[in-house]
Every structure is written in C-alpha cells, then in structure tokens.
Amino acid sequence: MVEFLLKRFMQSIVLLVIVSIIGFVVLNLIPGGPIAQYALDSGMTQDDKERIAAQLGLNRPLWVQYLEWAWRLLQGDWGTSFRDGNQVFSVVARHVPATLLLMGSASVIAVSIGTVIGIRGATHRHSVFDYIATVGAMVALSIPTFWFGLVGIYVFSLELGWLPAGNMYTIGDGSVLNHMHHLIMPSVVLALVHIAIWSRFMRAATIDAMGQEFVKTARAKGVSERRVVMKHVVGNALLPMITLAGVQLPSLLTGALVTETVFTWPGMGRLFLDSLSNSDYPVVMGLLMFSALLTIVGNLIADIVVAMVDPRIRLA
C-alpha cells in the first residue's frame, strides 16, 4: 500500500507542475500580461510601462519568469487584487467556504438520490421506472444548469413564493433555518446534473455486480434478494463510487460557478465572474489555480481512501 500511495503522491506532484505550466501560459495570454493594471492608466507613457516591466522582471526569459511565479505561489504569495489591493490568497480563502457548502450539499443530495434511482433501475431493468429514469437522466445531462436555476426561480420564487430567489441569507435574519432555506434551491439545481450521473453510474455498477459469482452463491445460500442487493452488491460498488466522486470535482466546480451566478451566491464562482468583469486578473489566476489544486488534492484523497478501504491494495 505504501508503494501505491507514494506513486500516487508523485503523480500528483507532476500533475501540479503541469497545471502550473498551463496556468502560466494562460496568465501570459491575457492582454497586457502582468502589467495589465498599468495599461488601464492613460497617464503612463510607453517608457514608464517598459521601466515597470523591467522592474517586475518581465524582460527575462520566460522560463525564469515561470520559476519565480511558481515559487511565489508555493510560498502563498498569489499577488494582490487590482480592485482593492488585498492579498489574492485571503480574498479567495474568504469565498471558498460558501462554495464548499454549496458543493457539499449538492453532492449529498446527488449521491443519495442518484444511487437509489440507479439501484432501483438495475434491479427492475426495462421497467417503466427504469425507462423513465434512463431517459430522464439523459435529458437532465443535456440541459444547462442555469436553465434549471432560472426555471426554478420562476416557479418557486416568483409564482409560488416558497423559496428565496438568491443570496445566502436574508439580511436581518441570520438564523440557521434561514440559511438552510436559502440553500435549498441552489443545491438542488446544482445537484440535478449529478443525480443523473450518479444514477447512471450506480445502475451500471449494480448490473455489473449482480452478474458476479458471489451473488449466485448468496442466492443459493437463501439470502433474501434485498439483503443480497443491499449488502453485497452496493458494498462492491462503493469503491468505484469514491473514485467517481473525485473525478466529479471539476464538473461540480463548473456547476457551482453557474449556480452561484444565477442565485447570487457569494462563493468562488461569483468571485471569478466578478473579477473577470473587473479585469482583476490576479484574482482570476488565483481562482483558476486554486480550482485545479482542489481537484488534484481531492482526487489524491479519494485514491488514499480507496487504498485504505480496498483490501486488494491495502494488503498488496
């Protein structure tokens, strides 16, 4: 197991390096590059800009710039925001919890509902339920998340008035209940696409597991069908589920970005868009790198958990 984990850890480091290279390329593609903030000030002459560029070390070879930039990232110096001069790191950190809350609740909803639908679809294959679930999943995967958000706001906020149309809490009422009230629609909207993904996965995993020999043995032993499914089949689907959860992270972040926009949720996604609109590139780059970091770390954790839980790896 230790060998496996070490190998995995090294792979993550390599991935981080590659990700940082991609990020650095994107950073330099942005018009004006690191001196973009000065390009906005019409009082600067070309000479002044060149002097600042030299000062910031922008006329040195690209790979030297990359190494310096990467070294600064590792030390926690992610630059300063153009908008208010705060440290990018602290700006990002302030917005992360809101997004994690949204992603977490959406994941819980998606996994619980998705797996139940998937298992039922597998055990009652080709039934009406299975057919509706399969087609429904495919349709849900084809509709943009923000459309669900807009329709949801129209139906539940404007027409029925049951749920608030945005924000994390109502000003003046900071109670937990109020927070939860505001959390419902965004997390359900974000979860919809992932319910479809989990149900399709669970259906395939259950069908796979049910074809295995040990299921025949359990049935021959007289174990009730329900117990066979619940205990043996689902247990074996658990491992790939953990891996899938890790793989889902980037798409959860993408969905969160859009959901936060529609529901004015004060998280990373909204910060990303606001910074883009304000040309606050340090924050944009910081968020881009952070999202990749989150994904890599998340996948690494998922693999570590799998290594600890899967006896085939643990005892190897």
Add this chain to the structure above:
Amino acid sequence: MTTLTAAGAPQSAWWRNRVVRRFLGHRLAVVGLVMITLLSLACALGPHLLPYDSLQIDLHARFASPLTGDHYLGTDPLGRDLATRLLMAGRISLLVGFFSMLLATLAGTLVGVVAGYMGGWVNSVLMRTVDGFLSFPTLFLLLALAVALKPSPTMITVIIALTSWMTVARIVATEVASLKEREFVLAGRMLGLSRAHIMFREILPNVMGPIIVAATLTVARAILLEAYISFLGFGIQPPLPSWGNMLNGAQQYLDRSPWLAIIPGLAIAMAVTSFNFIGDGLRDALDVRSELK
C-alpha cells in the same frame, strides 16, 4: 489490409448493414436523429420562411407573449421576433458546436494515436498533459481563455475545442494501446511499414467507431459549453444571437416574460439531447460485445 469494424460487405445495400440496423433499432437514437435533422433544417431554412428579420427592432411590440398575435414565439425586450432570433441563434450555436467538435476530435485523435502507439515516455508525457488539462474545471479555463483572447465565433470555437480534446485523446489512446498488440500490426512491422503508416493507415481505421461516438458526444458538450459562456456574457457577443446569450438578459425579465428564458433553454435541450441519444445509439450499435436489447 482489411479493417476489423463491422463495415459490411460492399455489395449489399447500406440499410442492411448490421451497424445501421442496430442503430435504427435503438428508439431513442432514431428520435435523436429525427430531432436534430428537423432542428438543423429549421435553423437553416426557417429564417428565410418567417416574415421577420432577426435584427429588426420594433419598440411597439416588446415583450409580446408567444402564440398571441403575429409573432409565433413572442418578442424580446427590443421587440425583435423571438422565433427568427431563435433559429438564427441556432445556426451559430450548432455551427460552433460542430466545428469545435471537428477541431477537438482531430487534435484528440492525433494525440491519442501517437500516445497509444508509441507507449513509454511519450505516452506518459501526453497522458499527463491530458490529465493536467482535465484538472481545471472546464468553465474556469474557458472563461479565462475567453477573456484573454477575442470573443469572435472563431475564437470561441477554438477555445471550446481546447477544453474538449482531452476526452477524445484518452479514449483513442486506450483503444490504440490495445490494438497495438494485434497480429496485423505485427505483420505490418515485419513488412517494414513506417510507424506513421501503421498508426494512421492500419490502426486508425479500426478506432473509427469509438472516435465517432466520442465525436457525437463532443458536439453535445460543445453546444452546452457555448451556451454556458454566452450566458455568462463572455461568449458570442450581441448583436450576434446565440442560444446562450439569448438567456443572458432573460433573468431580469423572469417575472413578466418567463418564456424569454424557457424557450432558448428548450432549444438547447433539444439539440444536446439529440446528440446524446445519437451518441448512445452509435455506441451500442458499434460495440460488438454489448448486450442485445
């Protein structure tokens, strides 16, 4: 050299081909094919048949409801006919989706074939790069690139392709790696065929099945991605209409004109669902080992 796909004997009619028959037996896939054909025809010919121009502003007829009066689907905040706008937008959204698929599939296939056949460190470097790109949430990367480069339809096509080639590359690499050990490849090497010849004239034709499936699903994803970035305001810029940017201004008018948001969304859903159904049908039709429904 013979290919290993079920291409059927050249003499019999194409509709007797096993793959075609299996595809047509897939109800959803056929529905998808019909839907996307109708949609494409509507977008190509519709604007010529409808009486209104998509850019014609008529401030007397703003926010008209669908199915009332002259405008079939109503009008937008500037009084432009929604039906015509929808179909014109469809042209752009579908074309962007299609061409980014072409680019992404080309790039992904190239990378995949080289990585899968060469193996060793070439494979490692290429596949790690693929993983690197996949570590970024697609929309984050897309938006950052959209801001960095001009948001013209061509640029949008390029950057969507840049964030879609990875899946194709992975699929192709795995397939090629497994085909590498087959006898016909060995025979080719013994005959002294160049590596390029083996990769692209022998192995590639046998990977066409998975590539086509991946390509179909890539179109679906590309249309969706264009909708996302245009909705957020960083994609296709007005006055050029796209399904995504039609939804962009719709949120503020939800209380008085919800159809402004609902209708383009349905169009997107229809197009993307069609391609997903077709892709699923193709996957089952081309897969020799799948269970028969």
